[in-house]
Amino acid sequence: MANNSSSVLDKQTDDNICATENDDNQPKIPGIPLSRKLCYAIGGMPYQMTANAKGFFMQIFLLDVVKMGAFSASIILFLGRAWDAITDPLIGYAVSKSGRTRIGKLIPWIVFSMPLGVLSYVMLWYTPQDTMSSGFSFGWYFTWCSLFDTFMSCYHVPYSSLNMFLGGNQKDRDSATGYRMGMEVFATLAGAAIQGQIVGVHHAKRTYICSLQNDTETYLTGALVLGMLYFLCCLVLALGVKEQLAPLSKLDRINVSYLTGMKMVVGHTPYVWLVFGFLFASLAFQMAQGNFALFCTHAANMGAYFQHLVLILLTSATISIPMWQTLLVKKGKKTTIFIGLSVYIPALIVISLVKNNLPIFIIMSMVAGTSLAALYLLPWSMLPDVVDDFKVKNPSCQDLEPLFYSCYVFFNKLGGGMSVGVSTLVLYFAGYKPGACKHNPEVIYSLRVLFAPVPICLLLISLVIFCFYPINEERRQSIQEALRKAGYVFLFLKLVTLMLHPHEAIWTKHQYDTKSLHIELNAFPCGLGLKVVDYLKVQ
Numbered sequence: 001m002a003n004n005s006s007s008v009l010d011k012q013t014d015d016n017i018c019a020t021e022n023d024d025n026q027p028k029i030p031g032i033p034l035s036r037k038l039c040y041a042i043g044g045m046p047y048q049m050t051a052n053a054k055g056f057f058m059q060i061f062l063l064d065v066v067k068m069g070a071f072s073a074s075i076i077l078f079l080g081r082a083w084d085a086i087t088d089p090l091i092g093y094a095v096s097k098s099g100r101t102r103i104g105k106l107i108p109w110i111v112f113s114m115p116l117g118v119l120s121y122v123m124l125w126y127t128p129q130d131t132m133s134s135g136f137s138f139g140w141y142f143t144w145c146s147l148f149d150t151f152m153s154c155y156h157v158p159y160s161s162l163n164m165f166l167g168g169n170q171k172d173r174d175s176a177t178g179y180r181m182g183m184e185v186f187a188t189l190a191g192a193a194i195q196g197q198i199v200g201v202h203h204a205k206r207t208y209i210c211s212l213q214n215d216t217e218t219y220l221t222g223a224l225v226l227g228m229l230y231f232l233c234c235l236v237l238a239l240g241v242k243e244q245l246a247p248l249s250k251l252d253r254i255n256v257s258y259l260t261g262m263k264m265v266v267g268h269t270p271y272v273w274l275v276f277g278f279l280f281a282s283l284a285f286q287m288a289q290g291n292f293a294l295f296c297t298h299a300a301n302m303g304a305y306f307q308h309l310v311l312i313l314l315t316s317a318t319i320s321i322p323m324w325q326t327l328l329v330k331k332g333k334k335t336t337i338f339i340g341l342s343v344y345i346p347a348l349i350v351i352s353l354v355k356n357n358l359p360i361f362i363i364m365s366m367v368a369g370t371s372l373a374a375l376y377l378l379p380w381s382m383l384p385d386v387v388d389d390f391k392v393k394n395p396s397c398q399d400l401e402p403l404f405y406s407c408y409v410f411f412n413k414l415g416g417g418m419s420v421g422v423s424t425l426v427l428y429f430a431g432y433k434p435g436a437c438k439h440n441p442e443v444i445y446s447l448r449v450l451f452a453p454v455p456i457c458l459l460l461i462s463l464v465i466f467c468f469y470p471i472n473e474e475r476r477q478s479i480q481e482a483l484r485k486a487g488y489v490f491l492f493l494k495l496v497t498l499m500l501h502p503h504e505a506i507w508t509k510h511q512y513d514t515k516s517l518h519i520e521l522n523a524f525p526c527g528l529g530l531k532v533v534d535y536l537k538v539q
Contacts (some may be wrong), residue, residue, distance in 0.1 A: 016229045023519070030177055032168040038165060039240025041179040043110070046230040047156045049414075050121055052188045053195040053226060054312060055286060059420060060293045061219060066127065067434045068137055070535050073248035074424030084149030089262065091153045092406025095161065095260070104243035106158035106165065106402075113154035114234040118227040120232020125223035127216040155234070160405035163384060164458075167244035169480070173384050174516040178325040185321055190229070191315035194221045196307035218338045263392065265403045271386045274471040275411050278379045280462035282415040283340055284455040285375055288348060288368075290420040291450045294427075298439055299447040301356050309365045316369025317376065332473040333382050337466060340374020343367060343440050352452035383408055385471050385479065392482045422440035423450050 062073040101108050123142040132140070166176055266269060292310070297303035328336045333375070347368040375538045387404050430446040432439060 024280060027322065031171045032166050036166060037176045038183075038242055039184035039236050040162065040176055041187055042233050043159055043162075043237025043241065044180045044184045045150060045190075045233045046114075046117070047159070047186040049182040049191035049226050049229060052223070052289075053191045053287050054124075055416065055420070056192060056293060057195050057219075059290055059424060060297075061125070062141065063294075063424075063432070063434045065216060065219065066132075066137060066141075068136065068141075069434065070424055070428035070432045072134060072138050074421050074428060076138065076145060078417050078421025080142060080145035080149060080422065081413050083146045084153060085413040085417060087150050087153045088157055088406040088413065089403065091157045092402040093261070094162075095158050095402040095406075097334060103238075104165075106162050106243060107238055107241070108153050109158040110234060111238050113151050114231065117148065117151035117155055118230050120144055120151055122220070122223045122227050124148050125219045126215075127220075149413075153406075157402060157406045157409060159237070160380075160409060161242065161402045162243065163380075164387060164401045165243045166241070171482050174328075174381055177381045177384070178321065178377065181203055181373075181380065181529045182318065184323040185314065185318045185373060185376055187233075189311065189318055192307075192310045192314050194225050194307065195219075196310050241399075259401050261403050262407075265390075265400060265407060268386065268390050268393075270389055270471050273403065273465060274379065274386055275381055275408060277410070277462050277465040277469060279411040279415050280458045280465065281375055281379070282412050283419050284458035284462065285344070286416045287419040287423060287458065288451055288455045290416075291423050291447060291524060295447045295451045299444050299451075300351075300354070300361075302358070302361060305358060305361070308318065312362055313369040314363040316366040317373040320370040320373035322376060323370075324374050328378070328381065333378060333476075334466065334469060334472050335386070337374065337378040337382070338463060339468075340369075340378060341463060343374070344371035344459060347371065348452040348456055352448055357407055358494070364503065380410075381469070382469075387477050388437040389471060390481055392479055435513060 054216060059073065059077060062068045062076065063070060095106065095109055098105060098109070103111075123140070128140065129136075163173055163180075166173060168176075242462065293306055296306040302309065320382075324336060324340060325337070331339075344367075347364045350359060350364045351368075354364075383404065387401060390400070390404070427443060427444050430440075430442040433445050
């Protein structure tokens, strides 16, 4: 046993175990390779492609293509999102309790849920009959909507948690988050480009033809294309990303029940402020997003240009990601989110007041896209800080990252379900008629209110909540320093164990693999790691 442990550590010694320290006496910790960041970022594309295709087009698909009643459509959209939101914490708990396999703990969930997610997404846009009864139509779309959301949760919850297991330090993870948000905004753009051109044809025809036949085949084609991209992105993620163990993941770990873990998560004050700020901001954006197609078609007389406006908005969001990432580094996350969300308000006001003015719509869509990029990037960049703060305060409670991320996704989806469901219900009571060319003034007024005044009020509430978010840059630096010191304690205990029980090196190699042990020894202050290795050689 001792000879084997010596041979393992001989190889590490040849690789120059002792890392040099930088000027501020912090050891160099291996960062996240660019290839891993890119593969991780590409893995986030399926969620945004499919979610935004649903967000922009599902409402108008059910109302004007399937010609489902507004009340039934509102029930499907709301209950589907509610079911989706409920499954997230449950799946998060299941992920946290699942065992680790050869390819990791999170990757298997992502890989094995993908085929079912692709199938259910395609079936969601498939219409089995040209004419369906209201009961059959409701059951068909509600079933496939719920199934797709469940399988997508099995994909996205572990994917979101994967950020904490990419390796590197907080700065590296923030950089990976930046790449991820850039790719996700691009995925939104790609999804809108594919599905948007289909909807664009539909709306262009509506401009000239009042009686329009259902065009369900084109929606199904778009779903098949997005399903294929879903498969390819998952493949890139599985082949290009290897999970790294968190530094404190095996130190005096305490297994907690689901309810206890959930109570600890929702009782963490910074997490509560961040989640509720994110909830109201998400409500605002998704309220405007869900009504954008109907607003352009029926209230602003811009239905023929809707798909182009969506592409302009999302292109602006994609281009703006590096700007917000730079501002985040220079000004801090809390300041940047105030700037980013505030930009959305004047854009909504101008768009809601202007009619038949394409240049103004284009400019304001670009401004709104810039703010949308901030919503994509900032909350997800702030969440790892909250998780790290929890680790510092509760060092013995590990493996709760999936619960943090699943609850975070829960509130995002809850906001989406509430916004779309309430919007469609308001249109029902206002007298919206599926497939009609013209609507009564109450419907037009409702669309204007749902598109601008309501989202603006929700956004102002979000900004007030973020005022109470306690983790500023100074607090964030202190959290990272505390984690660094805790990491030293963990490494010291591991090295002492190796000195007293050299045969444990074989267990360590099996559990972490040689490369991981090499990284941990390198992270230790120069000299001590090498001395322990020399001691083990003698043994």
